[in-house]
Amino acid sequence: MPKRGLDRLFTYASPEIFAESPQKNQFTCAAKHIMQNTLNKIFSRHALTNVARIAAIAAACVTMSALTLAKPPITPPTEITLNIDSTDTTDSSDSSDTTQSNLVSACVCDLNQDRTVDSADLGTLLGLFGPCQSADPGDFNFDAAIDSSDLGTMLGNFGPCPSGLSWATVLQWNPDPDVVPDAAVRAKIVASGYPWRVLDTGTGIEMLLIPGGTFTMGCSASNSYGCYSDESPNHQVTLSKAFYLGKTEVTQAQWQAKMGSNPSTYKNYSDSPSRPVETVSWNDIAGFNTATGLRLPSEAEWEYACRGGTTTAFHSMPSYPNGTNVDSLLGNIAWYSSNAGSTTHAVAGKAANAFGMYDMSGNVWEWCNDWWGSTYYSTSPSMDPAGPSSGSYRVLRGGGWGYISDPCRSSYRDSVGPDPRGYGVGFRVARTP
Ligand SMILES: [Ca+2]
Ligand SMILES: [Ca+2]
Ligand SMILES: [Ca+2]
Numbered sequence: 001m002p003k004r005g006l007d008r009l010f011t012y013a014s015p016e017i018f019a020e021s022p023q024k025n026q027f028t029c030a031a032k033h034i035m036q037n038t039l040n041k042i043f044s045r046h047a048l049t050n051v052a053r054i055a056a057i058a059a060a061c062v063t064m065s066a067l068t069l070a071k072p073p074i075t076p077p078t079e080i081t082l083n084i085d086s087t088d089t090t091d092s093s094d095s096s097d098t099t100q101s102n103l104v105s106a107c108v109c110d111l112n113q114d115r116t117v118d119s120a121d122l123g124t125l126l127g128l129f130g131p132c133q134s135a136d137p138g139d140f141n142f143d144a145a146i147d148s149s150d151l152g153t154m155l156g157n158f159g160p161c162p163s164g165l166s167w168a169t170v171l172q173w174n175p176d177p178d179v180v181p182d183a184a185v186r187a188k189i190v191a192s193g194y195p196w197r198v199l200d201t202g203t204g205i206e207m208l209l210i211p212g213g214t215f216t217m218g219c220s221a222s223n224s225y226g227c228y229s230d231e232s233p234n235h236q237v238t239l240s241k242a243f244y245l246g247k248t249e250v251t252q253a254q255w256q257a258k259m260g261s262n263p264s265t266y267k268n269y270s271d272s273p274s275r276p277v278e279t280v281s282w283n284d285i286a287g288f289n290t291a292t293g294l295r296l297p298s299e300a301e302w303e304y305a306c307r308g309g310t311t312t313a314f315h316s317m318p319s320y321p322n323g324t325n326v327d328s329l330l331g332n333i334a335w336y337s338s339n340a341g342s343t344t345h346a347v348a349g350k351a352a353n354a355f356g357m358y359d360m361s362g363n364v365w366e367w368c369n370d371w372w373g374s375t376y377y378s379t380s381p382s383m384d385p386a387g388p389s390s391g392s393y394r395v396l397r398g399g400g401w402g403y404i405s406d407p408c409r410s411s412y413r414d415s416v417g418p419d420p421r422g423y424g425v426g427f428r429v430a431r432t433p
Contacts, residue, residue, distance in 0.1 A: 107161030109154045111137055115161045115173030115195070117154060125154055165433060167293060168198035168244075171206070179356040181321065182309060185211065192242040194433050200244075203254055203292050205429060207244040208356050210305050214238040217303050218377055218411055222313035224327040225406040230374045230413050237300050238383050245297060245305050246428035248347035248358045249276035249366065250288075258291055265423035266344045274346035276364040276426040282394040282418035285367055285427050294429035296369040299395045299413075300385045301430060306361070306398065306410045308354030313409040314361060315353040327405040334362025334408050340401035361398050361408040364426035368395040372415035393417055400424040 111121045125138050125146065134144040140153040163170045175186045175196040188211035189196050196209050218234035219227035253273035256262045263279045266272060280288075289295050297305065308315050310323030317324070317332040331339045333350050340362070348358040360366075370387025372395045387395070393415035399408030402424050407414060416422065 107157070108140060109157045110161055115170075117157050117159060117161065122151075122154060125151060163195050163198065165194070165198065167201055167431070168195070168207075169201055170195040170198055172197040175209075176356075179352065180354065182354060185309065185354070188213070189242075192433075194242060198244065200292070200294065200429075200431065203258055203294065203429075205250065205254055205294070206247045207429075207431060208247050209242055209433075210239075210245050210301070210355055211242045212239045213304065215304050215307060215309075216311060217300060217380075220311060220313045220325075220409060220411045222325045222327050222405060222409055225313075225409065227409075227411065228413070230372075230377070231411045233377055235377055235380060236382055237304070237380070237385060239301060239304055240384055242433060243297070243301060244431040244433065245301070245355075245357065246430070247352075247356060249364055249426050249428050251275065251347055252277045255280070255288065259288060263421065264344075269343075271346045275344045276347055276359070278344060278364050278426045279421045279423050280367075280426060281421045282367050282416075284421070289429065292429070294431050296367055296427060297430040298384075298386050299368040299370040299397065300380075302360075302366065302368050302395075302397050303410060305355055305357055306353065308357070310354070310410070313411070314405075315410060317351045321354075323410075330361065330405045330408055334359070334399070335401045336362040336399060336408050337402055337404050342402060344401055359398075361410070362403075363401055364398075365396045365400045365414065365422070365424055366398050367425065367427040368397055370395045372413065396425060 107115065107117065109117045109121060111124045114120075128136075128138045128146045130146060132139050132144060132146050134142045136146070138146045138150055140150045143149070160170050161173065173195045175189045177183075177186065180186050180189065180196075189209050192209060192211055194209050198207055198209075199205070200207055215237060216234050217237045219231040221227050251273060252262050252264050252267055252275055255264075255277040256273075262277070263284070264272065264275070264277050265279050266275055269275070285296060306315060307323075310316055312323030313325045313327075314330055314333065315323050317329065320329065320332075330336060331350075333353070335345045335350065345363055347363065350359065350362070352358045353360060368387075371389070371391030372393040373388040373391055376388050394417070396414040396416055397412070399406075399412065406412065416425070
């Protein structure tokens, strides 16, 4: 906790503030005296860690609570319906509300719902001090009063709300509008209940949440290139569940750290650790994913994540929020034959798409989990398609540094057997929450 925050906390917790609260009559002069003494001691103990200071203040609050007027014992309910979804505009309950059974782990102390319990929530809580309806926001122990006991609960839960994901560290709960410009998409991410930007703890790979949704999969011709037969027919696909996808292709450094070796052809450059790993077969990646708990995206997940809401040959880029079919604009988002200089490049060097994904087009080709089938689109299920049940080739997507604009189109499909390793082929990882 930064000093400024700590100072604010001391200010909020001062007896003068309590004295102005609606409950001031519940605090005796003796209680104020004890509180003041405790705070003075805390101020004088500079060796205490911030955590210890907060704990000490919480203890003081409990002391205060013990000195308030006795109340009849109340049995807290085991669960409560909270208006915590993004569609709510009022406090009245509705069908979209979420029922939480563990109030602390649900981060009920996060009163402004920004997924972090901090001084902003503390200020709100202190502003609510006084009698209330049991289970009003801020009344964490359901005793029909917002008081120092609730304050102690909040102080004990300071920090980012838990993700509920055993494998992830939360970097950012809510999507950044500069990265995910569509408000409706941001609302869907928040409504998923999962954090937007996380770090896969085991690999250090940064991943972003892609919300479920429906899109048209298949042929998007560019101005210069039409589609191939395996990109048709266009068909509507629904991805029923949100999933995490690597913000970039897996880098050489990330592969090396997990696998202990680096198979990449372009590994002798100063920026090679930040370049995508390549010369990896589909079967090699199966080994990487077994070691990490990660997986490859399905082909449908890949195209949905690549398009980011666009229906054009190439996804969005600065000045072209709806994407473009103009092949000469591809260099804004992709390393390909016209700008790559016949080599890979450090990931995230070009503009990201509307989900915050880099290098979906170009740099290295990306393996998908699916078997490839030339006529699969005519039989693909509309919900969560996973590809043919068997085959000889696995799907590759996105084109690469050595290729023209044609295969960099969002709908272009290629296929290679699971064993060959190509110096233009890498991957990005997905994970089911
Ligand atoms: Ca908060
Ligand atoms: Ca209470
Ligand atoms: Ca790529």
